Amino acid sequence: MRRDVTRRIFRGRDLVAVSAQARAAFGDDAVVLRTSSLQVGAASAIEIVAAPHRDVERFRARMTPKPERPSVIAFVGPTGAGKTTTAVKAALHPDAFGDRRVGFVTLDTYRAGAVAQLETYAQVAGVPLEVAYEPADVAPALARLADRDVVIVDTPGRGPKAGDAAEWRALLDAIAPDEVHLVVPATVRRDVAEAVRDAMEHATHAVLTKLDEVPEESGVADLAAALDLPVRWVTDGQSIPTDLAAGVPRLVRALGVRGGIE
Template sequence: MQLRRFRGRDMMKVMDQVSASLGPDAMILRTTETEPFAGYGSVVEVTAGSGADVERLRETLFVDAQAPSREKGQRPRILAFVGPAGGGKTTAVLKLMADAAAHGDVRIGVLTLDTFRAGALEEIVAHGRVHRTPLEVAYTEKEVDSSLRRLRSRDAILVDTPGMGRFEDDDWVEMLRSTKPDETHLVLPATLRRDVAAGILARAERLRPTHLLLTHLDELPGDVGLADLMMALGIPSRWVSSGARVDQSLAPAAGRGFRSLGLAAPSPEPMLEVV
């Protein structure tokens, strides 16, 4: 999605510019007017986008990003988190462990495959104890199977993974596939350039990402580019993350994405519903 800004002294003339540039389906996202200053008159600024682009954003954020549901007696929903080292995968898992509001009245379990990064295992074990969340650690594909059996009473299982490098070591990739995740969230810093993020997404295709989870939003100067990045990558997004502190909850992606366009978003669904 390409947002355009139009400025002028007269609102009607600015709107004429919008129509001439974007056509009859243009959607006005934001209108501001500066106060007169030092003898200069006020300036009108209109931010607009194509109506078709805005509709595609709605589809990206909502069609496939609705909360999954599980009937009692079925296997737990499995949500995997993948992405480059330092992108915020483990932090996202810890935030979901800590934030009951993110997933409603759902029993969470955690399986970690990240046995490579120094301190990662100790960190997630410590938080598991604090939040009384069952935690399994798997080093082999066989251990993945036994870990999932021990977590089968949970409603949802969050799977943490090592940093996505060049896949020199494919063992953990096969271990992840053996979990048969219902969702695979690609965790990326929102500060990445679009071309860099697109390159990572292309490399992650073998992991079959189903959702995008943007992190480090607190490092952005504003949210204006957020919807652009979501649109460029083109996969559904349920959550976004600001800050590395675990007590800073994940936020609904729809809310931040649409607010970045000056639009209202519906109330978010919980992560998982047991029916």
Template structure:
């Protein structure tokens, strides 16, 4: 998405520059004063519409491969909040409408990982399967046949992981989830997010799931980060409250483009 920044001593002069460059379709996203100058960020209605189309996901995928349930996997680096986000998805009604949810954990590497998800499973009484070998997959799927949705938690690993630690990838490939959500903290630098997107490409991520929006001041740059990753985005997360801090993504990210002008997009730049 093309976003231009304009600087001038007065707002009027900055807005004139916006119109001169972007024309009648210009839309102001953010304005602020920095020292003696006014800075205006702007784009066009065409760019905003294109971003919203790219951002908005298709309806939630249904079961395939002869299974009675859909499967949604979360992948991403260490510290991105996958397990907490998975608990929000499993325990809340915003994601799957209160249907029966089961969980598969492939995270047998991190100390305390199984205990963490087991605590949520005990509190909410959802079935949990912990897998460390591909031979365990058929039995786990059979035991989860009463679920409507099965969520898959994976280890947080980065580009330097060892071959032994990548065994969970073979299990995930065998599970064949309908959707694979790449979970990234919203405060990542754009180039880091792009590198992680490339690293996880062999797992064929279908969606982006941004977490920790509450750690980004005014959520500035969050929409641009999502745009750079280039995946549709179904949910975002902004805190540790389970399950409340899970939200529909498209509207939230569109609002983040205009954080200093209220709850929706700013007005067009009118001709003077």
């Protein structure tokens, strides 16, 4: 597929030999994404995964968010994708918003227990939480959070076929977030992820969650390339807030995972 990063595995007796192969294939600036040593009986060998420099830089550029600092940021996506957990991680992780003061708004008044789930975290963390049931609630809710630098918006889980999407989209439109992050588990099939993205045309960014559930994070970079949205964060576990990481370095690293490379 056009958007994919070309990668190839090269094997040889030492690094000099395999690097020469990679340069012959991809040019002098070929990027070595991963190096491992192999033991074949008594002999040892080197294996690398390499890619054309241009492909890696294009991938990095596509995945890198613009440097603007958002003040209202929403998390959307399918049920159980990790929206609420990621919203809380982003609010509390020191590398996400640093010293900026954070507030929550939730639009998820549909699922039983959803408000309580976020309320518990908000209370423990001392982050104010507003609940918006209808578009008229939005302006007063944002006004009560006027002293916050960043407002994080949690939304109900909706798959591509949900019939009632119009209701909460009206709420989201009223909030007018600077960034809408599409939350997609790294475990989903690529065609499913693409359908989710096509159904959420508002999305400006993607968050890949549950990287810890994918062996070696194989295929994660390709899933991100298929979504074709910049990635501020990925998540790799249930611990709040520690299991949140910057997206791009992790995705570039995942390019070098051997699984899935022909």
